[in-house]
Amino acid sequence: MAETVLSAGRSSGAVESSAFADFVRPHWEAMQGLAARLADQVNADDVVQDALAVAWRKRAQFDADRGTPRAWLLAITADQARKHRRRLRLIAPLREEAVIVPSIDADLDLHAAILKLSGRQRLAVELYYFIGLPISEVATAMSCSEGTVKSTLSDARAKLRVLVGGE
Amino acid sequence: MDEFDISERLENEGRRWRALSTPGRSLDASLAALGNDQPSHGWVRWAMPAAAAAAVVIALTATFTVISHPGRPATPPLATAQVAEVPWAANPVSIPPMSSPPAFDGSAVDGAPKCATADFTAGSVSAVALPGAASAVWTLIRTALTYRGDAPCRLSSRGPGVKLLGASGTILGTGEDTFDDLVSDALVRPGQLVLTGATWSSSCGMRETPTRLALTMGTGASAVSASLKLGKLPSPGCLGASDAYPVLGERPVVADSGSLGSLLTSISASAKHARTEPLEFSVLVTNPGSAVVPLTPCPVFLISLSHPTGAVSPDRHAVQAAGRLNCAAAPASLAPGASLRLLMRVDPDASTSGELRLAWGWAGVTAQPLRSTTASIVLH
Numbered sequence: 413m414a415e416t417v418l419s420a421g422r423s424s425g426a427v428e429s430s431a432f433a434d435f436v437r438p439h440w441e442a443m444q445g446l447a448a449r450l451a452d453q454v455n456a457d458d459v460v461q462d463a464l465a466v467a468w469r470k471r472a473q474f475d476a477d478r479g480t481p482r483a484w485l486l487a488i489t490a491d492q493a494r495k496h497r498r499r500l501r502l503i504a505p506l507r508e509e510a511v512i513v514p515s516i517d518a519d520l521d522l523h524a525a526i527l528k529l530s531g532r533q534r535l536a537v538e539l540y541y542f543i544g545l546p547i548s549e550v551a552t553a554m555s556c557s558e559g560t561v562k563s564t565l566s567d568a569r570a571k572l573r574v575l576v577g578g579e
Numbered sequence: 580m581d582e583f584d585i586s587e588r589l590e591n592e593g594r595r596w597r598a599l600s601t602p603g604r605s606l607d608a609s610l611a612a613l614g615n616d617q618p619s620h621g622w623v624r625w626a627m628p629a630a631a632a633a634a635v636v637i638a639l640t641a642t643f644t645v646i647s648h649p650g651r652p653a654t655p656p657l658a659t660a661q662v663a664e665v666p667w668a669a670n671p672v673s674i675p676p677m678s679s680p681p682a683f684d685g686s687a688v689d690g691a692p693k694c695a696t697a698d699f700t701a702g703s704v705s706a707v708a709l710p711g712a713a714s715a716v717w718t719l720i721r722t723a724l725t726y727r728g729d730a731p732c733r734l735s736s737r738g739p740g741v742k743l744l745g746a747s748g749t750i751l752g753t754g755e756d757t758f759d760d761l762v763s764d765a766l767v768r769p770g771q772l773v774l775t776g777a778t779w780s781s782s783c784g785m786r787e788t789p790t791r792l793a794l795t796m797g798t799g800a801s802a803v804s805a806s807l808k809l810g811k812l813p814s815p816g817c818l819g820a821s822d823a824y825p826v827l828g829e830r831p832v833v834a835d836s837g838s839l840g841s842l843l844t845s846i847s848a849s850a851k852h853a854r855t856e857p858l859e860f861s862v863l864v865t866n867p868g869s870a871v872v873p874l875t876p877c878p879v880f881l882i883s884l885s886h887p888t889g890a891v892s893p894d895r896h897a898v899q900a901a902g903r904l905n906c907a908a909a910p911a912s913l914a915p916g917a918s919l920r921l922l923m924r925v926d927p928d929a930s931t932s933g934e935l936r937l938a939w940g941w942a943g944v945t946a947q948p949l950r951s952t953t954a955s956i957v958l959h
Binding site: 436445449457460522523537569 | 584585586588589590592593596597600604606607609610
């Protein structure tokens with residue numbers, strides 16, 4: 413098991429990094445997908461790179477009893493995306509003058525509405541609908557119960573219904 | 580519209596997005612970059628498909644003037660007046676392929692002792708005033724610290740602390756801010772540079788203020804100070820006046836002195852451009868190290884215009900281009916402390932509009948992508 417290797421100590425840097433790569437590889441695409449969804453798309457590579465570095469640094473903290481590797485890695489990715497957005501807000505003042513181009517079709521409306529959700533609501537939507545995680549793994553990634561995920565998703569859908577439907 | 584409709588639309592949109600999403604940078608390449616102890620800046624992803632550059636026609640201008648620095652720490656002006664222009668020359672090239680990445684070896688960083696502040700000395704500084712929203716004025720200061728230790732050291736994942744000090748030594752603005760997103764410890768070797776800096780904003784005017792930028796790089800009580808005596812800085816009373824805009828430490832980058840990667844760069848571009856017109860901008864390049872940086876063989880740079888947050892285009896890069904420096908008009912090297920202003924031009928895609936991110940950086944001659952500099956612009 414990859415998680416067993418991760419917590420087995422450091423007999424060799426090369427061996428450990430190989431085990432780490434094996435640990436991450438099955439979930440790499442999901443990490444990239446979440447980074448692209450949550451971060452500035454221009455910086456999705458940076459976000460996922462940072463998430464990889466954090467995962468490497470915190471590899472000893474992974475506990476298989478508390479969740480799957482995928483949920484753990486996606487939680488780190490989501491956290492890095494949040495930090496990245498904060499950084500961009502601070503260092504890119506011109507963004508505040510951005511021109512908002514009206515959406516021209518329904519999909520763009522939905523996308524724009526998703527961007528208006530709260531951070532937790534958006535993360536739940538992205539993980540469940542776009543990354544395709546089951547509720548249990550969304551709960552692990554968001555460090556909350558499955559019931560909380562369901563209610564968060566319900567609230568998100570209600571808000572989206574208003575935003576998209578104009579009600 | 581009922582909740583079922585929304586749920587169905589989300590499921591459909593999720594399936595469609597997963598089907599359309601394209602793979603990004605490979606895990607192996609990311610692990611290799613991790614082993615290099617430097618953060619990625621996204622160049623690898625678009626540097627890989629060399630053919631992508633073929634359709635892009637860029638025109639570039641390279642004009643150089645040397646801004647003298649009478650001593651160290653250097654004190655370049657905020658303004659960008661010391662610029663001489665020469666005729667531009669278009670030298671489009673294909674985006675160069677990447678060489679093989681080095682093997683990932685995280686153990687090298689783990690074994691090194693922590694860096695000590697006393698082992699760093701401040702080099703020259705570049706400062707740029709950026710127009711911000713409303714009346715806010717942003718100031719970006721970048722500096723390079725040279726590691727004078729005898730053995731490699733580990734720069735803590737907390738990154739450098741950044742604070743601004745007035746002439747009397749009082750802390751200006753919001754006090755010390757640590758850049759806590761270095762994410763992985765960086766290995767710094769003797770003679771290498773740590774490039775970092777700080778950004779802050781002011782919304783209530785400017786005045787002349789002798790100021791020092793103090794960076795705490797590692798263990799130790801004293802901070803490394805990069806002394807500045809800039810023509811204008813935000814009034815101390817305005818520094819960090821808004822919670823939204825505190826002093827912000829910049830992600831540090833470790834680079835070899837004398838390498839292209841050690842050069843400090845910053846873009847100057849107008850906030851708005853017509854999409855049907857060539858986009859002209861300039862890049863200030865400063866050598867902050869103590870070694871000469873050769874510009875031979877003639878280096879290649881990369882330009883991209885990319886969609887920022889919210890873009891839904893499968894191809895986030897509206898324009899990707901590579902060009903060779905106008906070396907006929909450029910010096911063969913950049914002396915320590917010297918600066919060059921490179922006048923650049925890129926033709927936007929006429930079909931692209933809205934907010935875009937303009938990025939410029941040297942094309943990597945090794946596997947490690949070199950740091951890029953960016954600006955937000957609006958095409959209309």
